[in-house]
Amino acid sequence: MTMQAMQTARVVPMKKSDRTREEILRSAARLFRDRGYHASTLREIAQEAQIKAGSIYYHFGSKDEIIDEVLDLGLREVFNAVHAVMEADRDNPDHRARIGRAIREHLNLLVAHGEFTSANIRIYGQLPEDVRARHRPLRRQYAQLWEDLLSEARDAGAVRSDIEIVPLRQFLLGALNWTVEVFRPDRGSLDIHADRCMALVLDGISTGARNRL
Amino acid sequence: MTMQAMQTARVVPMKKSDRTREEILRSAARLFRDRGYHASTLREIAQEAQIKAGSIYYHFGSKDEIIDEVLDLGLREVFNAVHAVMEADRDNPDHRARIGRAIREHLNLLVAHGEFTSANIRIYGQLPEDVRARHRPLRRQYAQLWEDLLSEARDAGAVRSDIEIVPLRQFLLGALNWTVEVFRPDRGSLDIHADRCMALVLDGISTGARNRL
DNA sequence: CCTACCGATCGGTAGG
DNA sequence: CCTACCGATCGGTAGG
Numbered sequence: 475m476t477m478q479a480m481q482t483a484r485v486v487p488m489k490k491s492d493r494t495r496e497e498i499l500r501s502a503a504r505l506f507r508d509r510g511y512h513a514s515t516l517r518e519i520a521q522e523a524q525i526k527a528g529s530i531y532y533h534f535g536s537k538d539e540i541i542d543e544v545l546d547l548g549l550r551e552v553f554n555a556v557h558a559v560m561e562a563d564r565d566n567p568d569h570r571a572r573i574g575r576a577i578r579e580h581l582n583l584l585v586a587h588g589e590f591t592s593a594n595i596r597i598y599g600q601l602p603e604d605v606r607a608r609h610r611p612l613r614r615q616y617a618q619l620w621e622d623l624l625s626e627a628r629d630a631g632a633v634r635s636d637i638e639i640v641p642l643r644q645f646l647l648g649a650l651n652w653t654v655e656v657f658r659p660d661r662g663s664l665d666i667h668a669d670r671c672m673a674l675v676l677d678g679i680s681t682g683a684r685n686r687l
Numbered sequence: 688m689t690m691q692a693m694q695t696a697r698v699v700p701m702k703k704s705d706r707t708r709e710e711i712l713r714s715a716a717r718l719f720r721d722r723g724y725h726a727s728t729l730r731e732i733a734q735e736a737q738i739k740a741g742s743i744y745y746h747f748g749s750k751d752e753i754i755d756e757v758l759d760l761g762l763r764e765v766f767n768a769v770h771a772v773m774e775a776d777r778d779n780p781d782h783r784a785r786i787g788r789a790i791r792e793h794l795n796l797l798v799a800h801g802e803f804t805s806a807n808i809r810i811y812g813q814l815p816e817d818v819r820a821r822h823r824p825l826r827r828q829y830a831q832l833w834e835d836l837l838s839e840a841r842d843a844g845a846v847r848s849d850i851e852i853v854p855l856r857q858f859l860l861g862a863l864n865w866t867v868e869v870f871r872p873d874r875g876s877l878d879i880h881a882d883r884c885m886a887l888v889l890d891g892i893s894t895g896a897r898n899r900l
Numbered sequence: 901c902c903t904a905c906c907g908a909t910c911g912g913t914a915g916g
Numbered sequence: 917c918c919t920a921c922c923g924a925t926c927g928g929t930a931g932g
Contacts, residue, residue, distance in 0.1 A: 491917090494917085508813070509725070509813050510723040510724065510725060510726070510810075510813040511723070511726070512722070512723060512725045512726035513723070513724070513725035513726075513813065515909080515910065515911085516910085516911065516912085517909085517910080517911095525917070525918090526917075526918055526919080527911090527912095527918095528912085528913080528917080528918065528919075528920090529917045529918065530912095531911095531912070531913075532917055532918095533917095536911080536912080537911065537912090596812065596813070597723075599809065600721070600722050600723040600726065600809075645866065648865050648866070649862055649865065652861050652862065652865045653858065653861070704901090707901085728925080728926065728927085729926085729927065729928085730925085730926080730927095738901070738902090739901075739902055739903080740902095740927090740928095741901080741902065741903075741904090741928085741929080742901045742902065743928095744927095744928070744929075745901055745902095746901095749927080749928080750927065750928090901932105902931105902932085903930100903931090903932085904929100904930090904931095905928105905929080905930085905931105906927105906928085906929075906930095907926105907927100907928095908925105908926080908927090908928105909924105909925085909926075909927105910923105910924080910925075910926080911922105911923100911924090911925105912921105912922085912923095912924105913920100913921080913922075914919100914920090914921085914922095915918105915919090915920095915921105916917105916918085916919085
């Protein structure tokens with residue numbers, strides 16, 4: 475197998491059943507995002523994936539298994555990419571630049587994996603508690619990534635010292651996610667979008683905010 | 688009937704059927720907010736309102752009629768209150784203060800009518816198109832209120848002239864709604880919360896933003 | 901406002 | 917991966 479073939483194989487899975495499986499997940503993510511979890515039926519998901527309803531159970535054991543994987547796909551790639559950027563920037567003394575690069579990477583991934591991240595953001599609050607519970611550890615891990623970054627920035631004097639880290643992280647990630655949902659920027663306008671978020675959020679944090687977060 | 692009685696009558700409806708009707712709406716709003724529209728069944732709504740499922744149809748013709756009224760209640764009172772504040776402030780030359788007061792009133796109402804405004808914010812994106820279409824005129828009206836306020840501020844030089852009004856309004860209202868959903872501030876901390884939003888959002892708009900919105 | 905019920909549709913399964 | 921089907925539950929209705 476040539477290098478070319480191996481790379482292709484990683485992007486477009488070779489086995490047909492794998493491609494169908496991915497199509498089910500992608501269809502499910504789109505429907506979950508647009509109509510919510512309960513309103514999206516397995517019959518609609520199957521139709522979008524161009525198979526019959528009963529055939530979904532060849533690939534997944536239950537609807538819960540599908541939502542679990544959609545949630546996981548939506549966040550894990552964001553986690554890995556942002557984690558990598560933060561690691562590469564570990565010794566940079568410019569904390570504002572570090573935060574900026576993390577923001578940019580976060581937005582990048584949100585746009586790249588549209589269906590899955592959007593579905594995750596939009597429906598998480600409305601899922602049954604047992605589904606949320608299974609997904610929570612990954613959420614906590616990602617939140618911790620940002621809280622560490624912001625803590626270091628605060629300790630270095632780059633962020634106002636009277637701002638609490640947890641609400642700051644909530645506000646920052648919330649604002650970023652919200653803007654992507656509203657603006658749906660294309661790849662070309664992503665840098666502008668990231669700068670805008672930086673300016674609106676970070677300038678407020680570091681110089682403008684009069685009250686404790 | 689005394690003045691006292693009349694005022695009481697307006698707050699707590701006298702007829703029992705009116706009170707049941709209100710209880711249905713409030714239960715529906717809570718369930719819609721917490722689980723989404725489709726996941727909230729008429730049977731659950733009825734149970735929360737302490738009546739039997741079939742009895743809902745004594746008060747409402749369909750589930751659609753309930754969601755219509757929940758959406759309307761969630762936004763109309765916000766619209767009226769914010770509109771009144773803007774009118775009272777019409778000739779104030781301090782545009783930053785005008786925007787600040789409008790923000791404060793908006794947040795005030797979001798907190799005051801928690802179930803209905805939260806339900807409106809959270810589930811609107813996932814509703815069937817015909818439900819959204821019926822609710823859209825009121826949404827547009829409220830958006831126009833803010834766009835007028837922001838346009839005047841920009842024309843007076845209080846907001847950067849290279850910022851487009853529509854995206855600015857989307858971002859501002861989106862950020863305000865988001866923070867209320869995340870922080871759920873009590874009445875006591877509302878002023879602090881409003882100031883924080885002012886600082887984070889408005890300082891970015893007027894002095895910090897490098898790029899066009 | 902309740903009881904008793906309807907047709908439709910859901911998530912899921914058996915057998916191929 | 918499909919056909920044919922199950923019990924459960926949904927929004928909604930009839931009759932009181």
